Amino acid sequence: MSDWTDCLDFGVSIAKQASETVLAAFLLQKEVQLKSSPADLVTETDQRVERILISAIRARFPLHRFIGEESVAAGEPCVLTDEPTWIIDPIDGTVNFVHRFPFVAISIAFTVNKQTEFGIVYSCVEDKLFHAQRGRGAFLNGEKLQASGQEDVSKCVVVTEIGAERDDLALSTMTSNILRLLQLPVHGVRALGTAAVDMCHVATGGADAYYHIGMHCWDIAASAIIVQEAGGVVMDTDGSDFDMMSRRVIAASSTSVANSIAQVVQAFPCRRDDEDPTRCVCGAAGVKGV
């Protein structure tokens, strides 16, 4: 039985190759298009990097499937099957990329039978390569990672994001969540602009928790296994099991911190990533899946 190490090694090498395209464009002026909201941006580089990654993987593993952010935006389905599947965010942190704020990552997760086998997050400008393989630990540039183990939420640095949603309910929910956390109190609240890198900071122990409502599976699939393999926990913001399609996540140093955050954080409605977009629309108004 394959342990998928050949796929992991290939994923790492193409992530590094594709980062050259990201870095070559990083300091240049970008042409920006909007997706679901005025803060949900896409550039030609996002689309090109996704094409580079998918065509390389397809040439090597022709039977594998894909869920890619920009492919889904172009109308491809976002459904996880039992087949080997690569879940790709070509640039996580496109707003950062457009503004030259130096936290942008290529995020690649690989699932089989709907279980994540490995995750790769390459923070391109920082040249930080995070990866984890199921049952084999999490690493940053080859060094083993360990989450902080913190159990007391009042001693935590908590990372979150104000996402791309700009409707009143989403904005008031996101800001009141931050207010309630600060009132616990926690030591600090941070946001880097990329869910993938934010969550990897929980894996390093530099942050103790991360939560987010409204992100997509490609933002967090890779970093979720990196957190778990570093000894952290991931769950839904409602306290149930982690579901990468639910648009809700808590990643934490310990179950007790994750539960404390789940008690404080409220969610606003978001359509699941794998929900048929023709059937129901809730959450922020917009095009392509929000």
Ligand SMILES: O=P(O)(O)OC[C@@]1(O)O[C@H](CO)[C@@H](O)[C@@H]1O
């Ligand atoms: O569209 P992108 O860049 O792939 O991803 C969206 C995203 O960067 O937006 C949020 C911050 O606004 C992050 O949490 C999330 O990862």
Ligand SMILES: [Mg+2]
């Ligand atoms: Mg993203």
Ligand SMILES: [Mg+2]
């Ligand atoms: Mg992206």
